Amino acid sequence: AQSVAQPEDQVNVAEGNPLTVKCTYSVSGNPYLFWYVQYPNRGLQFLLKYITGDNLVKGSYGFEAEFNKSQTSFHLKKPSALVSDSALYFCAVRDTPRGKLIFGQGTELSVKP
Amino acid sequence: NAGVTQTPKFRVLKTGQSMTLLCAQDMNHEYMYWYRQDPGMGLRLIHYSVGEGTTAKGEVPDGYNVSRLKKQNFLLGLESAAPSQTSVYFCASSYPGQGSPEAFFGQGTRLTVV
Numbered sequence: 714a715q716s717v718a719q720p721e722d723q724v725n726v727a728e729g730n731p732l733t734v735k736c737t738y739s740v741s742g743n744p745y746l747f748w749y750v751q752y753p754n755r756g757l758q759f760l761l762k763y764i765t766g767d768n769l770v771k772g773s774y775g776f777e778a779e780f781n782k783s784q785t786s787f788h789l790k791k792p793s794a795l796v797s798d799s800a801l802y803f804c805a806v807r808d809t810p811r812g813k814l815i816f817g818q819g820t821e822l823s824v825k826p
Numbered sequence: 827n828a829g830v831t832q833t834p835k836f837r838v839l840k841t842g843q844s845m846t847l848l849c850a851q852d853m854n855h856e857y858m859y860w861y862r863q864d865p866g867m868g869l870r871l872i873h874y875s876v877g878e879g880t881t882a883k884g885e886v887p888d889g890y891n892v893s894r895l896k897k898q899n900f901l902l903g904l905e906s907a908a909p910s911q912t913s914v915y916f917c918a919s920s921y922p923g924q925g926s927p928e929a930f931f932g933q934g935t936r937l938t939v940v
Contacts, residue, residue, distance in 0.1 A: 745927050756916060756931040803868065811922040814859065814929050818868035
């Protein structure tokens with residue numbers, strides 16, 4: 714069965730600094746990987762996905778993620794953090810396009826001015 | 827574009843009461859899901875459906891039932907609510923295509939069982 718781990722409950726970054734939110738996964742086949750963001754009292758918004766191809770995936774709001782098959786990781790990155798990036802971030806995985814979508818426990822990102 | 831709509835947005839139940847949460851999507855998606863979100867637990871899959879008339883259990887199905895009588899609707903039922911079911915519930919839908927497997931989420935239903 715597939716699983717996702719986000720090892721950090723919280724990440725604190727100063728505005729303007731680069732940020733990384735970590736995600737590792739476990740699937741039996743080729744993974745379909747996703748990042749979502751949740752602002753307070755809102756639903757989840759899709760940020761980006763990896764299906765196949767380039768290991769560096771670009772998404773919304775300047776975010777990107779790097780797929781690393783050997784380390785089974787899909788870390789979310791942004792070169793320069795904004796205070797408005799503060800939110801809850803979720804990594805998710807499917808093992809096929811038709812498989813269940815399983816989420817990690819979430820990482821709270823806090824960007825301070 | 828409505829996307830995924832959940833009804834109601836808030837509800838307070840007494841222990842033992844029943845209720846149904848409605849999820850409606852207008853994107854003609856085949857797949858629909860119900861998740862619950864609890865602090866420190868992330869999103870956990872309750873039940874899901876891969877098409878009209880079909881449902882399957884997720885990670886935490888106990889105490890819930892679902893039905894998918896129409897493609898656009900996915901209902902989540904609590905037959906006898908318990909305080910442990912206090913949570914925020916999210917519905918999502920997706921198209922199982924190779925290129926667009928991401929899910930789209932509703933705004934959530936905050937349920938409190940007292």
